[in-house]
Amino acid sequence: MALLARAAHAAHPTRIAAEALVERLADWGVDTVFGLPGDGINGLMEGLRRHRDRVRFLLVRHEEAAAFMAAGYAKATGRLGVCLATSGPGAIHLLNGLYDAKLDHAPVLAITGTQESAVLGTGYQQEVPVEHLYADVAEYNLVVGNPAQLPGVVDIAIRTALARRGVAHLTLPNDIQVAEAGKDPWRSVVPARPPATAPLYLPPPGVPRPEDLRAAAEVLNAGRKVALLVGAGARRARDEVLAVADTLAAPVIKTLRGKAVIPDDSPYAVGGIGLLGTRPGEELIDDCDTLFMIGTNFPYTRHLPPPGKVRTVQLEADPVRAGIRMPTEVPVIGDAREGLRELLPLLDRKQDRSHLARHQRKMERWNRRTEALGSARRTPIAPQHVIAAIDRYASDDAILTCDTGTVTTWAARHWTIRREREFYVSGNLATMAPGLPYAIALQHAYPGRQVIAYVGDGGFGMLMAEFLTAVHARLPITVVVSNNNTLGEIKWEQMVLGYPEHGVTYRDPVPDFAAWARACGALGTKVTKGKDVARAVKQALSYKGPALVDVNVDPNEPPMPGKVEYDQAKKFAEAFAKGQPHRTTIATTLAKDRIEQLTG
Template identity: 65%
Template sequence: MEEIVGEAVARRLVEWGVDTVFGLPGDGINGLMEGFRRQADKVRFVLVHHEEAAAFMATGYAKATGRLGVCVATSGPGAIHLLNGLYDAKLDHAPVLALTGMQETSVLGSHYQQEVHLDRLYEDVAGYNLMVTNPQQVPGVVDLAVRNALAKHTVAHLTFPTDVQVAPVSEDPYRHIGPGGPPHSTAAYVERPMPASEAELDRAAEVLNAGKKVAMLVGIGARDARQEVLAVADALGAPIVKSLSGKCVVPDDHPLTTGGLGLLGTRPSEELMEECDTIFMVGTCFPYSKHLPSPGQARTVQVDRDPTLIGIRLPADAPVTADAKLALGALLPKLTRVTDRSFLEKHQRGMQQWRSNMSALQDASRDPIAPQYLMGCVDRLAADDAILTCDSGTIATWAARHWTIRGGREFYLSGNLATMAPGLPYAMAMQHAYPGRQVIAFVGDGGFAMLMAEFLTAVRHELPVKVIINNNNAYGQILWEQIVLGYPEYAVRHAEPEADFSSWARGCGAHTAKITKPGELEPAIRAALAHPGPALVDVDVNPNEPPMPGKVTYDQAKHFTEAFLRGQPHKVATMTTVARDKISELFS
């Protein structure tokens, strides 16, 4: 059988080590699908219900494994659906290759059905972006796309007109330059440790050694440098603050960390940023400048592999362009150990009180169920190497504060894009990549409803993911954002009937439970985690539980009060909940 372009693409991806492709067929990619069919013994095609989920799955796969994630969608609307997940990959620096279809070359420009010029549409999202118009371009452009995605930790995109997909690879309608040789290894692109220069390290050590109140802020770029981060923090007497994406860098119960920063962070971390005279940023360009030290307050040392990300939040007194693990390891001998631990100990005491406060909010007696208690149950019962995925919204607050990184645990969400709905697709992709690990999707009712058909995909592929739905029958984060702006809530709560996702999931053939009372919760979570196949627990939680920031500002309190004076429709229930939270903290 003569080899067609679709098969050549699939075969080349196999040579690059790709073993999984996520997608949804359509007439615009029949040639590509035929290629995957011919290589079915070497690459698995995971059929999804929505292209957005395919892109999220590819992104989750790339985030968890460090390998190339691949997704495929048909022309026009199918390819448009990929974009949300692809922007998630771009903004969180995950290597993903998107393959899309295009109308045949003879009708391009004729206002043909579903004619969307995807190479133009994808210009912003893709670091490498090309419409393939000649069979002889394959496999060379596949190599370039993969290399760019891996080397730049970004999105690459190839779109294939339908006639090109099914053309024999031997066809040569135009003069051409032949492609390079086949790939030998992806290691040069996936793992490329970058050491720091001695001059940069000396300058960094000079600034850090001069600091009296040093704080570390670490992100996902320091994921593989846990021991080095801890060693440097110990030497500097520096508390460690973590970005949300970098939650898994340091264990949450370690005495050197004060947890997260920002609206989802902790009070000790906020106070630390207000007091420090030196900030050491490692593997992060934390996007919320208002939570960082005030201009002129602190000197800054920043380590990042990407020099374009250094100094974009705070002017860098000592920039270090390097891999976090190598840089910290080489920096450690240059640091003078701090003997006065009073700064560290002050914030350690603050963190002890914070942990006590958070524990008090995990109250099993509260009815309706407190979302903090739900997350606390998951945290206590999950395995020490469990992977938790999360959607954006109030659930991110509960996960950030009540999911404890310990042992080999990991945590993933849409970091910079902060989009809804990736929690379930992430979990499915990571379960596929790590079949022996416990993978839990902690999602809200809003995000789950967007891509809930993919739970059926999990059942069909026998992926034993555990889905925990924090169901407040509302777009909770938007609700509280309206209130904090000083407006009463509007159009953020769903009308009756309230959703029962467990009934639907049961119809899919999964283990399910619907929980409305706190006494039912822990046994249901335990049973779901123990079940050998896919499981879903839909939990009705208190819809009036506010995701309060770690430290409430005057403006936030003022606007909160204004919203109530203007007629907040659920003010009695909300104030009752806030009062119970504060009482619980006071007596913790």
């Protein structure tokens, strides 16, 4: 009889608190948790195992990658991204990816474990007060101390992450994870929960106040030379942005994170501003009398018009962010798509199109010069040629993820948004290494689409083990490594400060990441000649599994700003005079660039 009783218990185990958490995640539509197991979350892993038919666990090789995957998933889908890590070092590793989510306003729930309740505060092994560690990064941050709190606090955490477009965090002691679900050992009052028929989450209203829309229309209608600056907050308002641009005869500047808002071949697009921007974009800032900022909190104020030079309207979802970058005559609070739809009937169609036509001509000249830099004739291989090949052969609905570095400049200028293409990067944190984890998460979210990670050797080297994660998960991502064996962005930043480069170039041999890809059981191709780039990229994009192309590119190709300022040129010259070690090859590369632009 005792044997039968044990067998019956094994067949129908006690429902544990971790199950209440996982079940609630599934109720909210969470289909994947990105993470790495550890002894601090064994109970949570058991909850996931018992409900693996509802929520998939995607095993990674570094917790930082798990947080990047959750952030990338949230950025691309607009849904909640979830990551899981053990106590102590595991929770610490999540932080970089969580700050990426926080600063780019992506809804992410981080779940961590901690030591049993009885030993907290005793200096136990791997004991880190995660709730204090996460005090800045998390909008909602709780140590679950009673099984009866679940699933109520899960609801609050997820609502907070979605409503505030940020990070929520729950940490569960080991003993709470495996305690009987719903049990209340202290007989406390259980928080009230909504009935099952109530919606779990109601989004905030997105339509601005009518009086604000009327004031915005008055300013925009009065402008003679209007410019639009659009950001990631307008990603789902493409048609509305284009309609406003057409009505106002306004060229459109796109921020880096807002690159996919409108197509690059649109007659209104003039590229970006700032170090990654275009000359037409920079010149438009100097030439407009009215600036309409839509869904952006562009932080680089030195690239915006000086205070008082232009009239400014800003359509922004968060009242806190309205007007903090520019003196804003009319701040309009609301969703970009809904706000523009209500604004459009109030706008007068501008008959004078000369302002738009002037900047269209400038953009045509810029595009011709930029295209010339992607020549296959260059030796060493020009990095622009690599991203131009990706752009040429990728599908019209491809998703490009990018690391931070010189690759960001090349992607910003040579990855053209057309039709349903998208682009994701660490925007405000600008951290290295998210390109590969983003690609894994996005390929998981969109299995039918082409997902390409365009990364530098520095960023790829940080989390390259996650390529094996893609292989094991059978995710057919394409990784293209722009390999200059150098921390290129820092090299050029040192020179712009007037200093010769120092400590940014790795020793030979140049790493062969293609060999690593083959060792993982995937397609790996090493490219050292410009004529072989196109073939390698085409092969990788058509391969049915994970593929990697590692291209040795010119380390002395400078990511020049769209419009070089006098102080920048002066500091560059000072670095040469002080003994820049590669000044001859850099000068030669700059000369080649100019020749290609004139003859391309």
